[in-house]
Amino acid sequence: MGRHREFDVDKALDAALSVFWKNGYEGTSFEDLTRATGVARPGLYSAFGNKETLFFKAIDRYDTKHLTYLREALAEPDVHSAVRRFFEGSITVQTLNGEGRGCAVLNGALACSTETEPIRQELIARQKLTEDAWRVRLERGLQEGELPPSTNCAMLAGYLMAVNHGLGVQAKAGASKASLAAIVEHVLATLPPAPTKKRDAHQAPLPSHRRPSRRDAK
Amino acid sequence: MGRHREFDVDKALDAALSVFWKNGYEGTSFEDLTRATGVARPGLYSAFGNKETLFFKAIDRYDTKHLTYLREALAEPDVHSAVRRFFEGSITVQTLNGEGRGCAVLNGALACSTETEPIRQELIARQKLTEDAWRVRLERGLQEGELPPSTNCAMLAGYLMAVNHGLGVQAKAGASKASLAAIVEHVLATLPPAPTKKRDAHQAPLPSHRRPSRRDAK
DNA sequence: AGCTTTTTATAATGATTGGTACTGAAAGAG
DNA sequence: CTCTTTCAGTACCAATCATTATAAAAAGCT
Numbered sequence: 494m495g496r497h498r499e500f501d502v503d504k505a506l507d508a509a510l511s512v513f514w515k516n517g518y519e520g521t522s523f524e525d526l527t528r529a530t531g532v533a534r535p536g537l538y539s540a541f542g543n544k545e546t547l548f549f550k551a552i553d554r555y556d557t558k559h560l561t562y563l564r565e566a567l568a569e570p571d572v573h574s575a576v577r578r579f580f581e582g583s584i585t586v587q588t589l590n591g592e593g594r595g596c597a598v599l600n601g602a603l604a605c606s607t608e609t610e611p612i613r614q615e616l617i618a619r620q621k622l623t624e625d626a627w628r629v630r631l632e633r634g635l636q637e638g639e640l641p642p643s644t645n646c647a648m649l650a651g652y653l654m655a656v657n658h659g660l661g662v663q664a665k666a667g668a669s670k671a672s673l674a675a676i677v678e679h680v681l682a683t684l685p686p687a688p689t690k691k692r693d694a695h696q697a698p699l700p701s702h703r704r705p706s707r708r709d710a711k
Numbered sequence: 712m713g714r715h716r717e718f719d720v721d722k723a724l725d726a727a728l729s730v731f732w733k734n735g736y737e738g739t740s741f742e743d744l745t746r747a748t749g750v751a752r753p754g755l756y757s758a759f760g761n762k763e764t765l766f767f768k769a770i771d772r773y774d775t776k777h778l779t780y781l782r783e784a785l786a787e788p789d790v791h792s793a794v795r796r797f798f799e800g801s802i803t804v805q806t807l808n809g810e811g812r813g814c815a816v817l818n819g820a821l822a823c824s825t826e827t828e829p830i831r832q833e834l835i836a837r838q839k840l841t842e843d844a845w846r847v848r849l850e851r852g853l854q855e856g857e858l859p860p861s862t863n864c865a866m867l868a869g870y871l872m873a874v875n876h877g878l879g880v881q882a883k884a885g886a887s888k889a890s891l892a893a894i895v896e897h898v899l900a901t902l903p904p905a906p907t908k909k910r911d912a913h914q915a916p917l918p919s920h921r922r923p924s925r926r927d928a929k
Numbered sequence: 930a931g932c933t934t935t936t937t938a939t940a941a942t943g944a945t946t947g948g949t950a951c952t953g954a955a956a957g958a959g
Numbered sequence: 960c961t962c963t964t965t966c967a968g969t970a971c972c973a974a975t976c977a978t979t980a981t982a983a984a985a986a987g988c989t
Contacts (some may be wrong), residue, residue, distance in 0.1 A: 495965030496955040517822030519737050523947055526822075530822075533968055534948075544947065595821070603883055604735030606819035617884045648893040651886070654892055655877025662876040665821055665871065666835045666915035675866040676873055713935030716986040751938055752978075762977065791974055 502540050505530040510558075516592030518548055519609055520599045545612060548601075552616070555597045559586045559618040567626055572634035576684060578654065579703030580677040583657055587664035588673065599658060624654045641688050649685070656680055678684075720758050723748040727759075730809030732833060736766050736819045737827055751759040763830065766819075770834070775802045777806040781791055790852035794871065795904060798895040803873055805882035806891065813883030842872045857905050867903070874898055 508530040510519050513648035523544060527534055559678035562582020569575035587595050627650035634640050640649075660673050726748045732740050741762060745752055782802020787793035805813050820834035837853035846868035852858050858867075878891050 494957045494963070496957095496967080498966065499955095500967095506875040515822065516824055520824040521828065522824065522945080524945085533966095535950090535969095536967065537968075538948070599880065603821050603880065604733065604738050605812070606734055606738040606740065609738065620884065635743065635893050645893060648890070650896060651890055651892045652883065652897050655881055656873055656878065659875065659877035662817035662821065662880070663873055666838065668869070671867055672866070675863060676870045679866060679870050693898030712933070712987045714937075714987095716936065719987095740975080742975085749938095753980095754937065754940095756978075757936075 494556060496539070498536075499528070500532045500536060500540075505532050505537070505540065506547075506550060506554050507558075509537075509547055510554050510597065511592050512596040513548055513551050514555070514595075514600060516600075517605075518612055520603050524559075524594050548612065549615070552597060552601075552619075558587075562586070563623065563626075568632050572631065572639045573681065573684060575634075577677075577681055579653070580657070580660070580680065581674075584660055584664070584670055584673040584677060587661050588668075588670040594667075596658075596661040600665065619656070627653055639687050641685050644685050644695045653680075716754075716758070718748070718754060718758075723750050723755070723758065724765075724768060724772050727755075727765055731766055732773070732813075732815040732818060734818075735823075736830055737823050754888050757878050767833070768828070770815060770819075770837075777815075780804070781841065781844075785848050789820065790849065790857045791899065791902060793848060793852075795895075795899055797871070798875070798878070798898065799827050799892075802878060802882070802888055802891040802895060804910075805879050806886075808889040812885075814879040817879045818883065824855045838872070838876075842868050845871055859903050859906050862903050871898075 508524055512525050515521075516525065523534065523537075526544075526547070528535060530537065532540075536546065541550055562578060562585070566575045566582065568589055580650050583596075598616050598619055599699035601618060602613055605613050624646045626644050630641065631644070631646040635642070635644055635646055640646075654677075660676065664673060727744055728745050730747045734743065741752065741755075744755060744762070746763070748755065750758075753763065759768055780796060780803070784793045784795075784797035784800065787796050801814075816834050816837055820831055820838060846864050849858065849862070849864040851866055853860070853862055853864055858864075869891050874895070878894065882891060
């Protein structure tokens with residue numbers, strides 16, 4: 494009873510996400526949003542509240558639609574596979590061209606006006622959740638013997654996130670997926686190696702030449 | 712012959728830099744600038760042109776005042792020292808609290824409205840110059856035998872920049888200098904090693920246990 | 930002293946911004 | 960059919976934005 498909504502709320506949300514992803518929060522005007530969604534101002538307000546609530550609904554949408562790789566990565570059976578899955582998913586999402594480039598969260602989390610600072614802080618908090626999840630996963634890997642005993646899991650989680658942020662910056666600047674993938678390979682190749690169980694240093698396969706004592710000395 | 716300017720142009724520029732560094736270009740209003748500089752609108756226009764020209768004068772100021780470490784790093788005698796100097800300088804500048812956090816260039820280079828896109832592209836171009844300088848420096852290091860023959864200098868330059876961008880993001884989000892320094896140590900420890908000249912693997916100092924053949928096999 | 934030049938400070942300007950008011954249209958119930 | 964509810968579309972609103980206009984003040988010259 495009453496007129497039915499003509500536009501598809503989910504489609505409008507996807508369109509809004511795409512604009513926010515590209516321009517960030519402050520760089521996106523309400524006019525941009527009405528143009529991209531094809532919905533007039535009151536329609537968007539009626540469906541989503543206001544610009545800020547729409548923004549966070551879009552970010553949530555980004556999370557559920559595009560960040561599944563993170564949960565998949567954290568569920569991988571070993572640390573190396575987890576990190577690989579993470580970065581592969583990351584560079585795939587961050588080099589999408591039709592929908593967005595870089596990371597929608599990062600694109601709003603760097604600098605803004607004083608009035609928008611609370612929004613930025615919320616985005617930073619989301620990044621922090623991801624870093625914490627990595628630290629927990631790495632600590633589990635450490636306990637399971639996948640990482641050298643001296644591994645600083647907080648540092649390594651911070652490192653992984655720093656690299657990911659940097660890849661996001663480069664993706665937003667136009668870097669190709671292939672060039673980002675090469676960086677990912679380097680990162681994977683330089684992850685702390687699993688400690689060896691035995692000391693047959695001269696007969697073990699090549700990776701066994703990586704001795705934990707070298708890192709302990711640091 | 713005429714009234715003398717009462718404000719110090721350099722001090723005003725420093726104040727403007729600080730605001731742009733914190734809020735980015737679009738997040739900084741002209742009101743923010745007049746407040747921070749203590750100079751009225753016409754005075755700022757008279758001295759600097761308009762908001763955009765002031766922004767780039769501020770970025771140039773950032774370059775000359777704070778990015779000397781980059782030139783110093785590129786002038787270091789060996790690659791390892793160069794990279795170390797680079798990151799040490801970077802995390803020092805990016806964790807300054809009074810003046811700014813993160814990187815003033817990066818803070819404006821991620822996302823913005825359509826009208827501001829040319830400004831963003833200019834900032835991206837500056838980042839690209841730095842990455843190119845690193846690639847050239849690494850290629851020189853490769854020729855001088857400091858890096859394994861298989862080293863992909865473009866990839867490594869991209870990697871260094873990605874890490875640096877990521878450190879900037881984390882610094883802007885409030886990370887401490889010490890936590891960034893730990894990440895830097897990890898990066899330095901995982902740089903491609905100089906190839907050994909001889910094969911006295913059992914008597915050389917510890918770093919010599921890093922064999923180029925391991926990277927070649929990758 | 931008056932005159933000219935340049936800066937300071939306040940006010941004004943037109944455009945843009947996020948949000949709301951209002952009217953007509955659509956949908957369903959009785 | 961009328962009535963009620965809800966949406967669509969246009970117009971409107973107050974605040975903000977970068978920039979300019981204007982009048983007064985300061986500085987130096989004659």
